[in-house]
Amino acid sequence: MGRWEPGAGGRLREAALALYLERGFEETMVADIAERAGVTARTFFRYFADKREVLFDRAAEMAEKSLAALEAAPASAATLEVVAAALYAVADLIGPERELARQRHAVIMANAELRERELIKFEHMSAALADALRRRGVGDAEAGLAAETGAAVYRVAFQRWVDAADDDVDLRDTLRESFARLRTLTAAR
Amino acid sequence: MGRWEPGAGGRLREAALALYLERGFEETMVADIAERAGVTARTFFRYFADKREVLFDRAAEMAEKSLAALEAAPASAATLEVVAAALYAVADLIGPERELARQRHAVIMANAELRERELIKFEHMSAALADALRRRGVGDAEAGLAAETGAAVYRVAFQRWVDAADDDVDLRDTLRESFARLRTLTAAR
Numbered sequence: 141m142g143r144w145e146p147g148a149g150g151r152l153r154e155a156a157l158a159l160y161l162e163r164g165f166e167e168t169m170v171a172d173i174a175e176r177a178g179v180t181a182r183t184f185f186r187y188f189a190d191k192r193e194v195l196f197d198r199a200a201e202m203a204e205k206s207l208a209a210l211e212a213a214p215a216s217a218a219t220l221e222v223v224a225a226a227l228y229a230v231a232d233l234i235g236p237e238r239e240l241a242r243q244r245h246a247v248i249m250a251n252a253e254l255r256e257r258e259l260i261k262f263e264h265m266s267a268a269l270a271d272a273l274r275r276r277g278v279g280d281a282e283a284g285l286a287a288e289t290g291a292a293v294y295r296v297a298f299q300r301w302v303d304a305a306d307d308d309v310d311l312r313d314t315l316r317e318s319f320a321r322l323r324t325l326t327a328a329r
Numbered sequence: 330m331g332r333w334e335p336g337a338g339g340r341l342r343e344a345a346l347a348l349y350l351e352r353g354f355e356e357t358m359v360a361d362i363a364e365r366a367g368v369t370a371r372t373f374f375r376y377f378a379d380k381r382e383v384l385f386d387r388a389a390e391m392a393e394k395s396l397a398a399l400e401a402a403p404a405s406a407a408t409l410e411v412v413a414a415a416l417y418a419v420a421d422l423i424g425p426e427r428e429l430a431r432q433r434h435a436v437i438m439a440n441a442e443l444r445e446r447e448l449i450k451f452e453h454m455s456a457a458l459a460d461a462l463r464r465r466g467v468g469d470a471e472a473g474l475a476a477e478t479g480a481a482v483y484r485v486a487f488q489r490w491v492d493a494a495d496d497d498v499d500l501r502d503t504l505r506e507s508f509a510r511l512r513t514l515t516a517a518r
Contacts, residue, residue, distance in 0.1 A: 288481035
């Protein structure tokens, strides 16, 4: 067996999520995950630092892709369009794997410590987007508000997406709908 | 000395915040707070369940006042106006004590566990506002988005208020400005 077993990362992720849902996150041991995936615990640690990392290892990639999309937005784009571009990049990353995203979300919602970590992740992402807007020359107050508002829109869209009964619902579409709804909300007097 | 010593609650709060800032939250003991306030530890526990409670004991009152304001908003009011009414009620509660709010905020930002608790508090408040909007007949998706957006606007306004160099800045005004900025943001294409 080579250092990287083909497909072991994906199998470990699926096994971990299934076990977290069946037994609870706290009660699941790395050895259980490895056994379910048919690999050794040693192999687990080649892919993930610990069992929490299975749930959060994509945060860096999400941050990177969304910042790249933000920076690639045309200079003429309105601030909220720039934020939307960053969030569409996140949607494109996690959108294709709705079932994994649903399972991950259910695991996180069932555990206070994980919920907190997820909230902090959103905070960091919103702060990073705001900083990137400021580097584009967006005013301080506008940048903070646009990033926080974008994060709010994303959370609502994500929740609708994971809750949707229809498997064909696209995260990009729910995100687009939420941005449209925000425009309606703020236009109403 | 009576069971409730006049002014002891306020003195304990001020002493606690000062010590949390000087020594750190973790390093401060209830006995230190009581000593600084010139009361016994027993008196401390008549006002606060523990040293964390000094920072979070107003959450219930904030939730209550904001929900009452939301429910009192006219049926004809636009959804975001209803959310704004709820948030102005929060601003009226904490606005008069900017120095305490600043200190509290600094203490919370310096401690990961407290930051997490503060984030969770915002989550709960946003969920409660969304539920209250639904009870007013606002659609599910619109209610969630309006509450999350309101929470985002509030956080940005609060941050600007605590960061303001000018002591005369009013939280209600920064909140009103943030709502106006949101309208500008979402109107731009």
